[in-house]
Amino acid sequence: MPIVAGHLLTDPAGRDALVPEGTRAVALARSAPGCPDFALTANTLDPARVNVVERWASEEELLAFRGSGPDGNTAARILGADVRRYAISSVGYA
Template sequence: MLVIAGHLVVDPADRDRYVADCATVVEAARKASGCLDFALTADALDPGRVNVYERWESDEELEDFRGSGLDAGTAARILDADVRKYRISAVEPA
């Protein structure tokens, strides 16, 4: 299993619109083969931060979904990012 987690930094004046504009991506990801969870959410404290959380069954399914990546317009709105991929070897109840 893979976890993709971190955050994006966008213009605070654009953050809520950015999150809303990503709703179609979230919906498509959640329907994609191998997607266990996918969320892009506005941070409760930082007005320019968008939190990223994804869980995938495999690299192949993640790459199949991502395809060519973000379109130029969406990518241009991201001012900074810190998003990492974590490989999970075991899962147990919390």
């Protein structure tokens, strides 16, 4: 099960507009086969940071969705990113 987690960096003045712009990407991902969760959220401490968390049933389903990322206008507003993919071998309740 792949987990994608990290953050995007944007101009703090535009961060609160960037998060709702991601609604389309979130909806597309959640309707894609094998995606039980996908979230873009404003970080509560850093006004330039947008948190990214994705859960996928398989690597194949994650890769099939890739390429459905932000449009050029939104991508141009992302100033930096640290988003990584983690391969999870087991899952249990916290």
